[in-house]
Amino acid sequence: MSAQTLIVADDHPLFRGALVQALRRILPDARVVEVDAFASLQQAVLEHPAADLVLLDLHMPGTQGFSSLLYLRNEHPELPVVVVSGHEEPAIMQRALDFGASGYIAKSASFDELTRALRHVIDGGVWAPPQLAAAPAADAQERELAQRIASLTPQQFKVFMMLADGRLNKQIAFELDVMEATVKAHVTAILRKLGLIRRTQAALLAQRLLQAENPSLDVPPAEPGEDEE
Structure with a gap:
């Protein structure tokens, strides 16, 4: 593989450090940019417009729920984003993929799974975590x-x-x-x-x-006479 530029966005130093170490084993020639907040993620994406991949935790200072993922997909649609999260509920995983994530990796995933997922995404694929295979079909x-x-x-x-x-x-x-x-x-x-x-x-x-823990998008019907301002 040619050298890659990866942006790792996670505000937990220990996990971010462990993930960076794993990335260096998988892609030893890659350039890894670390950020720990939404503002620094925005800046990193601007400073590295040719970045190959963002590995994104859903919970960081300055962001809530799926807002950071949706921001990246709207502002930088050409940039693949893989969510790396502690949430392992299939509904949340599926929602992230529906919102345009190129993959979802649980923080409990093994090194082998992380390797397969990253190589699959870098090759242009979309990585669905194994947990989704046994989950009921999404609405x-x-x-x-x-x-x-x-x-x-x-x-x-x-x-x-x-x-x-x-x-x-x-x-x-x-x-x-x-x-x-x-x-x-x-x-x-x-x-x-x-x-x-x-x-x-x-x-x-x-x-x-803004509530990643509750991925439901069910919206109640409009009440008659509601203000449309």
Whole structure:
């Protein structure tokens, strides 16, 4: 294999160090960049635009749930991301893959499994962990919704995640330095793309993405007369 550039994003020094050591055994010529927070991950991706792979823990300072994965898939769709997490629930693993991860590796995985997974992803494949093979089939509608979320444009995704905080259009417009009409257009496009009716439904769905422990994307129907502002 030719030399690779790998970004390891994990805020636990001991595990990150062990993972880096394993990577050096698997890919001895690789350049490994270590980050321990979402802000430093963003900077590392900008400083290494030709990086070959990000190994991402879902829990780091500055990020919640699947937000960091979705950020990378929206802002840097050409960059493969493998989630390396302590969560071993099949539903969470499947959700990460639905959101565009190129693989999911449990932190309890053996060195051999890590080696197979990394080589498979670097060769252009998608690594599904063995635990998924025996898991019940995921809900088809939720998988489709997850893929729709992953298809949002970078600007739409920013607006979508701001809805999770209950921000008004004028507040979002101020933060993004755009016209309020632009935000309204983005909200309309988000609702259409996700098959939703009310912005309150979109806000609830965005909140779900911040809870990796609860991968459900089930959104209750809109109540009559809900405010669409």
